[in-house]
Amino acid sequence: MNSKFGLIYEGKAKKIFAHKDSDKVIIEFKDDATAFNALKKAKFEGKGELNCLISSKIFEFLIKNNIPTHFLELKNNNSMIAQKIKIIPLEVVLRNIAYGSLCKQTTIKPGSVLERPLIDIYLxxxxxNDPLLTKDRINLLKIIDNKELEFISGMTLRxxxxxxxxxxxINLKLVDFKLEFGYNSKGEIVLGDEISPDNCRLWDLNQSNGTIVSLDKDRFRNDLGGFIEAYGEINKRINDFI
Incomplete structure (x- = not known):
């Protein structure tokens, strides 16, 4: 990474560097894998590159379909150039199938297909520990107003x-995923962060016997093995499809 532009922020999976254009940033994807709020950690060579390549292709697809995102272009295999945004401190989770925390917190059985997509919003x-919020709590905390919340919810459904x-x-079932949004320099709300197997739960449809085969971070989270191979398989399928 060019040392001329300084590190702005380092998170669990990415580093954000300044760009010569003050409205842009350079996002470098790390090889670190974390789970359970970083209580479980490991490094996998090539993970950052795979997440960067997968995210960039998905962002390009969404942009072509009129979804505003922070993505601008790929810088190299593990870095992208993006709009500099002020992140809204909310994690927006959409669930198509019940799994994970939803099943631990309710009586819904894992694998249940939901009648309609469920949006959960966390601080x-x-x-x-990223608590679940209600609409009234979001209003109480004055994070965003109702109009912005409706805009984000509508965009999440799209x-x-x-x-x-x-x-x-590409023969994958989208079980659930997490999104983050932010304000760009024009004050517009755009999709930020990344879209990769790190924040999407993806099940392989190439299974004839109905067995659940995860091709996402659950392979690391649940010690299933084949973690980096699963990410590589998703990247290969995307490349073959595009």
Whole structure:
């Protein structure tokens, strides 16, 4: 990475560097894998590159379908250039199939197909372990107003329709995913962060016996093995499809 431009922020999976254009940043994807709010950590060579390549292709697909995102272009295999945005401290999770925390917190059985997509919104705060929020709590905290919340929810539903079709075309079932949004220099809300197997739960449809085969971070989270191979398989399928 060019040392001329300084590090702005380092998260669990990415580093954000300044760009010569103050409205842009350079996002470098790390090889670190974390789970359970970083209580579980490991490094996998090539993970950052795979997530960067997968995210860039998905962002390009969404942009072609009129979804505003922070993505501008790929810089190299593990870095992208993006709009500099002020992240809204919310994690927006959309669920098509019940799995993970939803099943631990309710009586819904894992694998249940939901009648309609469920949007859960969490406060982006590691110290508080990203608690689930209500609409009234979002208003109380004055994070965003109701109009912005409706805009984000509507965009999340649109993204879900697009991604379900995108992944189905490469024989993957989109179970759930997490999105983050932010304000760009014009004050517009755009999709930020990344879209990769790190924040999407993806099941392989190439299974004749109905067995659930995860091709996402659950392979690391649940010690299933074949973690980096699963990410590589998704990247290969996207390349073959595009």
């Amino acid at each position: 982006k705060n590691d110290n508080l 993204i879900n329709k697009l991604l379900k079709k995108f992944f189905f075309n």
